[in-house]
Amino acid sequence: MNVSSSSGQPIPVSESTSANLHRSSRQSSTSSNDPIHLFDGEFETPPKTRSSSPYDSSKVVATKTFGGFPSLNWKTFRQDVNNFTQKCYLAKNLPHSLQDHINCWSPIAQRFPGLRTVLECYIQENTADDEPDAPLIEIINDVDDDPTPPWEFHYSNKMWHGEGVPPPDVSRLTSCGCTGKCDPKSKTCACLKRQQHYTGEADFAYDAKGRLKLIDYPIFECNDLCGCDEECRNRVVQHGRKCSVNIKKTEEKGWGVFAGPKKIYQGNFVGIYAGELLTDAVGEERGFKYNKFGRTYLFDLDFHHLKEGKDGWEVQYTVDAYHAGNNHSCDPNCRLVPCYVNESNLDKPLLTVFTRRDIEPFEELCFSYSGDYLEDDDEVRSPFCAADREDQAVYAKCACRARNCTGKSDSSGHQHLCS
Numbered sequence: 001m002n003v004s005s006s007s008g009q010p011i012p013v014s015e016s017t018s019a020n021l022h023r024s025s026r027q028s029s030t031s032s033n034d035p036i037h038l039f040d041g042e043f044e045t046p047p048k049t050r051s052s053s054p055y056d057s058s059k060v061v062a063t064k065t066f067g068g069f070p071s072l073n074w075k076t077f078r079q080d081v082n083n084f085t086q087k088c089y090l091a092k093n094l095p096h097s098l099q100d101h102i103n104c105w106s107p108i109a110q111r112f113p114g115l116r117t118v119l120e121c122y123i124q125e126n127t128a129d130d131e132p133d134a135p136l137i138e139i140i141n142d143v144d145d146d147p148t149p150p151w152e153f154h155y156s157n158k159m160w161h162g163e164g165v166p167p168p169d170v171s172r173l174t175s176c177g178c179t180g181k182c183d184p185k186s187k188t189c190a191c192l193k194r195q196q197h198y199t200g201e202a203d204f205a206y207d208a209k210g211r212l213k214l215i216d217y218p219i220f221e222c223n224d225l226c227g228c229d230e231e232c233r234n235r236v237v238q239h240g241r242k243c244s245v246n247i248k249k250t251e252e253k254g255w256g257v258f259a260g261p262k263k264i265y266q267g268n269f270v271g272i273y274a275g276e277l278l279t280d281a282v283g284e285e286r287g288f289k290y291n292k293f294g295r296t297y298l299f300d301l302d303f304h305h306l307k308e309g310k311d312g313w314e315v316q317y318t319v320d321a322y323h324a325g326n327n328h329s330c331d332p333n334c335r336l337v338p339c340y341v342n343e344s345n346l347d348k349p350l351l352t353v354f355t356r357r358d359i360e361p362f363e364e365l366c367f368s369y370s371g372d373y374l375e376d377d378d379e380v381r382s383p384f385c386a387a388d389r390e391d392q393a394v395y396a397k398c399a400c401r402a403r404n405c406t407g408k409s410d411s412s413g414h415q416h417l418c419s
């Protein structure tokens, strides 16, 4: 799932001007610093590079097998950070050949209803690795005869790194040495301690059902270097979406993300607001361009925990999710939460979408583009309100239809101005 907003302000943006951001192939930032296997059964590792792990990889000694050869097991393997390199997806490599192909068709051919299935398969292919248990996404349109959203759309759960954005950093990852599932009452779990450091609560961010219970805080999940197993309570986002969602055309807000036929409970993870990760400078430039079209897709990574206690802190990165996204509501049923898995750079959290309350079957999933760290009674200022804009961008009025919406039409048919 891709979208935009922020714990602070979303940068209003526009529709994409072309599909020039798509290209195919993937690159990885790999290290060739391989461990050395010695014949006498010792296992030597290169110099230790990380500091925050409770393990000292220089002390790793593999146990001998009966044959006298060194054997590695998971416990020893995971202690060496060099065995874990994260793939880095570059924005310049965003796939685009299918989009280009279809965009070259005549307008009549582009209305071919079978394109709906093409897009559904394309989404499934793009997301199969990240959300293996996710119900398939359907494209639904009972508003007009567009078979799909525009073919500039690239559905992905990955962050595509723009120019100047560093690759994921695992060198300073904190990892726990727990076995089995991490215990929320543990006195030694390093991941629990890190979560507590940010929340002040003696618990993980999730309850036993994997639902978010600590809200308004960043989430620190167990990662690839941790000893705990895959069923650990502190691994939710990394296992991908489990609930059913669909992409559906709306009357007034373009395409949106809707719940499937089953109720989605409060605190459930529903997707990642993925897209291009841009440096702030590139984000500014793009935002300026997009503003002219009055569309909102950029999201500054300016969460509270990043700026707290840091005078003069400035936004480092922005996510551009113009390829797709949830719509805004002034009474949102979802929230965006920064989440870290295999990334120790605090400035680069994943933007994850969680439900704020129970969501009925087929209800639209929206969050507030005006920020998520608001108290429930706070007034939400619609980002679509023209009076907010000094840049004279062409903004649609807010069509969320929430009772507290500041951008809706009054009885005279005129749009309220935000004050």
Ligand SMILES: C[S@@+](CC[C@H](N)C(=O)[O-])C[C@H]1O[C@@H](n2cnc3c(N)ncnc32)[C@H](O)[C@@H]1O
Residues within 6 Å of the ligand: 003, 004, 013, 149, 252, 253, 254, 255, 256, 294, 295, 296, 297, 321, 324, 325, 326, 327, 328, 329, 384, 396, 397, 398, 399, 400
């Ligand atoms: C991140 S995109 C969401 C996906 C978009 N609906 C589409 O079809 O591409 C944000 C854009 O959706 C539209 N939108 C989202 N929420 C809206 C709302 N509450 N009222 C009016 N337009 C909305 C605006 O055009 C906005 O710039």
